[in-house]
Amino acid sequence: MNSDRAKVQAELDSVEAELKVVELQLAELLKKQARLTSNRKQLLRRLEKPCDSTQPSGSGPAMTKQELLRYEKDDFPWSTELKQSLKDVFQLSKFRPLQLKAINLSMSGKDLFLVMPTGRGKSLCYQLPAVCSEGFTLVVTPLVSLIEDQLMYLKSIDVEAVSLNASSSKEHAKMVLAEITDTKVPFKLLYVTPEKIVKSKLLMSRLEKAYSAGRLSRIAVDEVHCCSQWGHDFKPDYKLLEILKRQFPKVPLLGLTATATSSVLKDCQKILCVPEPITLTASFNRTNLYYEVRFKDSNSDDSISDISALIKERYKDQSGIVYVFSQKDAETVSADLQKNGVKVSPYHANMNPEDKSQVHRKWATNKIQVVVATVAFGMGIDKADVRFVIHHTISKSIENYYQESGRAGRDDKPADCIVYFGFNDIFRISAMVAMEKVGQQKLLTMVDYCQNVDRCRRSVIAVHFEEAWDDGGCNKMCDVCRHGNDYITVDITQHAKDVVQIVELAGSLDEKLTPLKVTEAWMGKGPAKRRKMIQTTTLSRLEVEAIITSLLLQGYLGEDFSFTPYTTYFYLKLGGKAPLLKNQAHSITMKMRRTGLDANTEDQLAAGVKEVVVTSQSPPPVAPDNSSTPPPRHNKLIKMDKEHQNLARKQDKDHDQTESQIGDDQNDPSAAQPTAIEVDVEINIIEKVNDSASPLPPLKLNSKPNSTTPQKKRRKPCTAAVPAPSEGAVTDSDHQRSALVNSPSQVSIISEAAVDELCDLRNYYSKQLRRINYISHEYLQNQGCSDPGVLACIREPLKSLRLPRGSTIARTARNLWTRVSSRRKLIQR
Numbered sequence: 109m110n111s112d113r114a115k116v117q118a119e120l121d122s123v124e125a126e127l128k129v130v131e132l133q134l135a136e137l138l139k140k141q142a143r144l145t146s147n148r149k150q151l152l153r154r155l156e157k158p159c160d161s162t163q164p165s166g167s168g169p170a171m172t173k174q175e176l177l178r179y180e181k182d183d184f185p186w187s188t189e190l191k192q193s194l195k196d197v198f199q200l201s202k203f204r205p206l207q208l209k210a211i212n213l214s215m216s217g218k219d220l221f222l223v224m225p226t227g228r229g230k231s232l233c234y235q236l237p238a239v240c241s242e243g244f245t246l247v248v249t250p251l252v253s254l255i256e257d258q259l260m261y262l263k264s265i266d267v268e269a270v271s272l273n274a275s276s277s278k279e280h281a282k283m284v285l286a287e288i289t290d291t292k293v294p295f296k297l298l299y300v301t302p303e304k305i306v307k308s309k310l311l312m313s314r315l316e317k318a319y320s321a322g323r324l325s326r327i328a329v330d331e332v333h334c335c336s337q338w339g340h341d342f343k344p345d346y347k348l349l350e351i352l353k354r355q356f357p358k359v360p361l362l363g364l365t366a367t368a369t370s371s372v373l374k375d376c377q378k379i380l381c382v383p384e385p386i387t388l389t390a391s392f393n394r395t396n397l398y399y400e401v402r403f404k405d406s407n408s409d410d411s412i413s414d415i416s417a418l419i420k421e422r423y424k425d426q427s428g429i430v431y432v433f434s435q436k437d438a439e440t441v442s443a444d445l446q447k448n449g450v451k452v453s454p455y456h457a458n459m460n461p462e463d464k465s466q467v468h469r470k471w472a473t474n475k476i477q478v479v480v481a482t483v484a485f486g487m488g489i490d491k492a493d494v495r496f497v498i499h500h501t502i503s504k505s506i507e508n509y510y511q512e513s514g515r516a517g518r519d520d521k522p523a524d525c526i527v528y529f530g531f532n533d534i535f536r537i538s539a540m541v542a543m544e545k546v547g548q549q550k551l552l553t554m555v556d557y558c559q560n561v562d563r564c565r566r567s568v569i570a571v572h573f574e575e576a577w578d579d580g581g582c583n584k585m586c587d588v589c590r591h592g593n594d595y596i597t598v599d600i601t602q603h604a605k606d607v608v609q610i611v612e613l614a615g616s617l618d619e620k621l622t623p624l625k626v627t628e629a630w631m632g633k634g635p636a637k638r639r640k641m642i643q644t645t646t647l648s649r650l651e652v653e654a655i656i657t658s659l660l661l662q663g664y665l666g667e668d669f670s671f672t673p674y675t676t677y678f679y680l681k682l683g684g685k686a687p688l689l690k691n692q693a694h695s696i697t698m699k700m701r702r703t704g705l706d707a708n709t710e711d712q713l714a715a716g717v718k719e720v721v722v723t724s725q726s727p728p729p730v731a732p733d734n735s736s737t738p739p740p741r742h743n744k745l746i747k748m749d750k751e752h753q754n755l756a757r758k759q760d761k762d763h764d765q766t767e768s769q770i771g772d773d774q775n776d777p778s779a780a781q782p783t784a785i786e787v788d789v790e791i792n793i794i795e796k797v798n799d800s801a802s803p804l805p806p807l808k809l810n811s812k813p814n815s816t817t818p819q820k821k822r823r824k825p826c827t828a829a830v831p832a833p834s835e836g837a838v839t840d841s842d843h844q845r846s847a848l849v850n851s852p853s854q855v856s857i858i859s860e861a862a863v864d865e866l867c868d869l870r871n872y873y874s875k876q877l878r879r880i881n882y883i884s885h886e887y888l889q890n891q892g893c894s895d896p897g898v899l900a901c902i903r904e905p906l907k908s909l910r911l912p913r914g915s916t917i918a919r920t921a922r923n924l925w926t927r928v929s930s931r932r933k934l935i936q937r
């Protein structure tokens with residue numbers, strides 16, 4: 109009855125596991141469907157209207173495209189004054205794309221979201237209307253430093269502007285507050301931080317008075333993406349800015365950002381209570397910027413010498429920024445570059461304000477060539493002739509990268525944006541953004557940008573910002589486009605299985621593995637015990653890291669964190685898609701650079717030869733001063749082919765062993781799967797409740813289902829001292845009995861009756877262990893990756909391993925069992 113139930117339960121578990129896999133496959137298909145639908149939408153949009161990279165995409169239910177076109181004209185009542193002020197006040201000859209349209213819309217009293225790349229002139233879109241309108245414009249800006257920059261600029265062109273922020277003196281604040289309602293005071297712009305709006309009731313009451321008097325002509329919310337937690341720079345005070353539209357419903361609001369996807373904008377719209385804003389999105393394509401990714405080798409990181417060489421040769425006497433991950437990195441990278449003869453200074457949030465502004469000033473006036481900075485060197489940096497932005501460490505999101513790298517080439521002349529992509533950096537950043545709502549998701553988009561070898565880098569950025577993209581728009585201004593179709597698609601299914609097995613095994617042993625540990629384990633550098641249980645690889649470190657990264661990106665691995673008061677640790681765990689690997693038909697591919705493959709090998713690949721080919725992703729040979737000759741690949745391929753033949757052979761052997769070991773289960777297809785899982789089972793025999801004897805330590809059984817030859821085959825033949833075996837066929841228990849009595853101590857210690865009892869017990873244990881192995885193996889094959897559950901699945905069968913209560917034989921047996929085990933070990937040596 110019990111065994112029937114167990115069978116049904118096992119079958120049910122297997123069906124449930126299979127269902128889980130099907131669900132995952134369905135989820136994958138749905139994702140693909142969503143992707144294709146969105147592609148189709150974009151393509152249809154492009155068919156409707158050929159894409160001009162400088163054209164905006166206007167939206168908003170209140171206005172059609174045709175109506176929007178009207179706002180590109182200059183026949184509005186304010187047009188003449190606009191033109192005049194553009195020239196006389198701002199000393200500019202013409203508008204940049206989208207500026208006139210945005211300004212006309214704002215002057216018409218429309219609520220507007222303006223998404224325009226950094227450095228393209230968003231500020232003008234509220235400054236010029238401010239100059240040409242009655243009253244004043246309220247500008248909400250996140251940083252005091254940004255406000256100061258703007259005030260300085262406006263002062264230099266004689267535009268009256270004031271500010272209120274936490275660092276304003278009492279007298280200054282009093283004066284500004286009084287001026288807000290004073291019709292005679294001619295200031296045109298009032299800059300405030302969001303916290304001032306949220307916290308100062310006095311300011312709100314003055315603004316209300318100005319609103320009633322019709323003096324509050326416009327509200328501009330700069331860096332509007334800070335409202336949304338989905339944006340890359342969420343600021344809690346921004347979330348409370350809903351008060352603006354609530355209190356001043358008739359004042360047109362202009363939200364400005366360089367980086368916001370439509371979902372972020374929707375969120376901002378809700379938060380700011382702007383019912384139907386018009387959204388103008390300029391193309392993200394900065395045609396003058398060249399995008400490139402270089403790979404950092406974990407073994408020998410020579411990024412510093414590489415960067416030094418670039419700065420001294422390619423960018424000699426040119427201004428640039430090197431972005432780093434941390435304040436410490438800013439100091440060390442800066443010191444290292446200085447040692448290499450580069451004129452640099454560090455910049456980070458922990459420096460005192462005078463030092464920071466001194467560095468900024470010296471850099472702005474070309475007294476320092478390069479600033480090695482954290483992201484603290486960011487908003488408001490408006491130097492036109494920045495010729496390069498190098499990221500020593502990847503950014504935490506594409507939005508961040510776009511904005512940081514966008515500080516290059518504001519003068520529209522060619523400039524380079526280079527990012528160094530290192531495996532370990534992924535996890536440093538991942539740990540840093542562990543608490544952010546969508547931190548991991550955003551980081552992975554950046555990793556995908558870097559790991560990508562087949563898509564134009566611009567297209568990755570454009571697609572990320574939901575811009576319809578035409579590949580012609582790059583004009584070979586990224587390393588991928590310069591390489592052409594120099595990549596191959598490789599099958600990494602078996603590698604994925606190997607890596608997943610390592611992570612799975614660790615889970616079953618209640619261990620957590622860092623990416624470094626997984627890398628080393630797979631490369632055969634872990635403890636010998638683990639090496640025996642896993643399939644190691646002979647791939648190079650770069651290749652191993654590329655595959656692990658790809659598995660993380662594709663969802664076969666996932667991230668797991670552990671927090672201490674001082675730091676956050678990153679571990680790899682099984683990803684949502686790991687169970688798909690149990691499906692024989694499931695395969696995973698990865699795209700890799702082909703540079704360096706010889707013609708023979710390429711032909712083999714083209715002919716569909718099944719070996720797994722992984723090429724190291726060497727830095728692209730774009731920069732003549734930095735191109736490295738990729739290693740010859742042919743030998744490596746042969747080596748890898750052998751590796752996989754060996755693997756196949758080993759699997760066949762394992763398969764045979766498994767079959768011979770599982771005995772009764774050999775007809776079960778899942779039982780015949782190759783496996784290398786070692787299960788350590790600890791069994792506590794339940795003591796009689798009133799047993800006066802002191803409890804004995806738990807008995808430890810070690811079951812190695814597949815890594816060992818079946819025990820009956822290993823034992824030595826019986827010697828003369830063995831009592832005659834019973835007649836008939838030799839059974840399992842016969843073998844055990846003969847082994848037991850073969851023990852040197854049997855005559856003196858074990859009575860015949862005890863031997864019988866012990867043999868029965870041993871049979872019982874054997875059967876149970878087989879069951880454990882079988883069931884745990886089944887679980888390992890079918891268990892959802894979110895729950896490694898090996899221990900849980902072992903616990904179940906163990907429940908039935910209890911020896912009868914009150915039986916004195918339990919203690920005796922345990923004693924004897926321990927002795928027998930140690931004797932057996934002696935014999936086997």
Ligand SMILES: Nc1ncnc2c1ncn2[C@H]1C[C@H](O)[C@@H](COP(=O)(O)OP(=O)(O)OP(=O)(O)O)O1
Nearest residue numbers: 200202203204225226227228229230231232366490
């Ligand atoms: N029509 C124009 N013609 C020439 N230069 C212009 C024009 N409009 C603006 N600029 C200049 C002024 C600035 O030096 C530079 C960047 O303008 P700015 O308004 O600071 O950019 P932005 O606000 O889009 O960048 P960020 O996102 O970095 O704040 O461009």
